[in-house]
Amino acid sequence: MNYKKEEKEEHFIHKDFRKKILLKVNTILIPIFVLLTLFFIAIAYEGLETRDRGPPGGSPIEDIVGVPELLFWLLLFVVIIPYLVLMIILSVSLSMYIRNFSFEVLENNIVINHGVITKAKATIPFIQIQNINVVSGIFDRLFKLYTVKIETAARSRSGSSPSIIKFNPEGHIPGLKEPNIIEDKINERMKKFSHFPSELEDKLFKPEELAFDNFISYILSKMHEGKELKTNIKELRDKINMSSAQLAEKVGVPIQTIKYLEEGRYNPSLSLAYKIARVLNCKVEDLFQLA
Amino acid sequence: MGIILKFNKKLVSRIKELREEQNISQQDLAKSVGVSRQTIYYLERGSSNPSLTLSLDISKHLNKPIEEIFYYEPVIKDLIDNIKLGDIKEIADEIGIGYNKILKLSDIDDEQLSKMYTEEELTKVSEGLGEEFHKLFLKNEE
Numbered sequence: 001m002n003y004k005k006e007e008k009e010e011h012f013i014h015k016d017f018r019k020k021i022l023l024k025v026n027t028i029l030i031p032i033f034v035l036l037t038l039f040f041i042a043i044a045y046e047g048l049e050t051r052d053r054g055p056p057g058g059s060p061i062e063d064i065v066g067v068p069e070l071l072f073w074l075l076l077f078v079v080i081i082p083y084l085v086l087m088i089i090l091s092v093s094l095s096m097y098i099r100n101f102s103f104e105v106l107e108n109n110i111v112i113n114h115g116v117i118t119k120a121k122a123t124i125p126f127i128q129i130q131n132i133n134v135v136s137g138i139f140d141r142l143f144k145l146y147t148v149k150i151e152t153a154a155r156s157r158s159g160s161s162p163s164i165i166k167f168n169p170e171g172h173i174p175g176l177k178e179p180n181i182i183e184d185k186i187n188e189r190m191k192k193f194s195h196f197p198s199e200l201e202d203k204l205f206k207p208e209e210l211a212f213d214n215f216i217s218y219i220l221s222k223m224h225e226g227k228e229l230k231t232n233i234k235e236l237r238d239k240i241n242m243s244s245a246q247l248a249e250k251v252g253v254p255i256q257t258i259k260y261l262e263e264g265r266y267n268p269s270l271s272l273a274y275k276i277a278r279v280l281n282c283k284v285e286d287l288f289q290l291a
Numbered sequence: 292m293g294i295i296l297k298f299n300k301k302l303v304s305r306i307k308e309l310r311e312e313q314n315i316s317q318q319d320l321a322k323s324v325g326v327s328r329q330t331i332y333y334l335e336r337g338s339s340n341p342s343l344t345l346s347l348d349i350s351k352h353l354n355k356p357i358e359e360i361f362y363y364e365p366v367i368k369d370l371i372d373n374i375k376l377g378d379i380k381e382i383a384d385e386i387g388i389g390y391n392k393i394l395k396l397s398d399i400d401d402e403q404l405s406k407m408y409t410e411e412e413l414t415k416v417s418e419g420l421g422e423e424f425h426k427l428f429l430k431n432e433e
Contacts, residue, residue: 229344270346270361271302284357290347 010102011182016143017175018094024139025090033079040078044071103173105185110150112171124171128152134179146179147172230289234262236280250279294410297401297429298365305360307335309353324348367427370420371397382419388412393419404428 096116103112112122133149140146150171173182237247244262248255253272260266261276268276270284277284310320317335321328324345333339334349341349341361350357371379371394383390392408393416399407410430417424 229347268343269340270343270357271340273343273346274302274361274363284343284346288343288347290344290351 010104011176013098013101013173013175014143014145014177015098016145016177017098018091020139020143020145020175021094022087022091023142029083029086033083037075037079040071040074044068044074098175101173103171103182105182110171110182112173122171124150124152132183134183144177145174146176147174148176148179148182149173229264229267230291231261231264231287233258233276233280233287236282236287240280242280247276247279251275293432294405295431296405296408296410296413297431298367298404299425299427299429300363301337301366301369302340302361303337303364303369304334305362306331306349306353309355309360313353315353320349320352323352365397365427366422367416367420368397370422370427374420386415386419388415388419 093116097114100116100119101112101114103110108127109123109125112124114120114122130151133151135147135149136145137147148171150173152171176182233247237244244258245255248258251258251272252275257266257268257272261268273284273288277287280287306320310317317328317331321331325348326345330339330341330345334341346357346361350360353360379393380390383393392412395407396404396416413428414424417427420427
């Protein structure tokens with residue numbers, strides 16, 4: 001995917017977000033309205049019964065006709081019409097919300113535009129982003145939607161204790177079909193704020209003691225780039241029938257490291273050299289020579 | 292199912308010793324291998340892991356095989372060698388482990404370690420020396 005080309009592309013919420021909210025509201029509203037209907041029916045029938053047993057002076061036929069009719073109008077005005085009106089208002093406002101919600105990932109910050117009547121524009125600088133949460137609730141999962149919450153460390157405004165740092169979910173982007181787009185974009189931009197070369201990153205953040213070695217040796221190898229290092233790892237490895245993957249695993253480095261080493265493109269740290277020598281059961285001098 | 296105890300080791304260098312033997316100053320060595328004097332200083336202190344080309348260069352200039360200049364040594368050896376005997380005696384009394392048994396830790400290898408000491412004892416020794424267990428020893432379960 002070519003994220004790099006869509007530098008200033010705006011993103012919108014998926015239409016399914018409306019369905020999701022409607023479904024969510026309905027699961028609460030429908031039971032309420034059903035209960036209301038049952039309540040009216042119950043009252044109406046009680047009314048019927050008391051009328052039946054009522055004073056003989058009244059005309060029973062009129063009452064029996066009147067009660068279901070009254071019930072019908074009650075249900076129409078108190079249950080059905082309010083429900084439909086609510087649904088229409090909700091549906092329209094949700095469409096407008098979706099139409100007015102957009103966000104774009106820019107060079108240094110992420111901009112979120114939202115608001116139907118009051119337009120709001122939130123700009124979150126990447127440096128302030130603490131973490132990005134991707135949430136998917138029950139209703140989200142029905143429509144395969146995700147909510148991305150961008151947490152920033154904002155100072156509490158109460159003023160009494162300025163040292164307390166609050167985590168506020170400021171950027172709240174609901175209804176996304178592919179949350180990875182935003183995550184990837186942000187991660188890609190974030191790399192610019194770290195000063196390590198990207199090809200080192202996987203080595204740097206590996207929780208191994210060699211991570212730091214690799215970093216140091218990278219810097220030192222840059223300083224010594226003019227010098228040639230000759231190695232016969234491959235010959236020794238072939239002699240005992242060991243693949244480069246096996247060697248990489250035993251030494252605890254990525255397989256690329258071994259490949260670079262064999263091609264003479266990588267100047268290892270001394271501890272890495274010792275590890276390889278131990279695995280191949282030979283001396284460091286047998287493995288590497290200065291050209 | 293046994294627990295195998297090992298020393299946690301670190302890379303140490305004998306550059307200083309060898310350099311003084313041959314009457315070479317830090318500055319001279321730095322110049323001849325093409326690094327700054329600080330780099331040599333840090334290597335001598337053992338607080339950095341040199342690149343292989345640098346190590347090979349140094350070994351060439353000091354005329355010694357690389358294994359004689361740089362080698363792995365138990366972290367605890369350095370600790371025990373640099374502590375006053377009187378202090379070790381105090382620690383021994385405090386943790387209830389023999390004085391000689393603590394001193395012995397500085398000159399045995401991994402194989403002897405598992406035979407002669409229990410995990411409990413080593414934990415006590417680490418506490419006595421004011422270090423965390425995992426910084427001095429490694430524990431492998433098999």
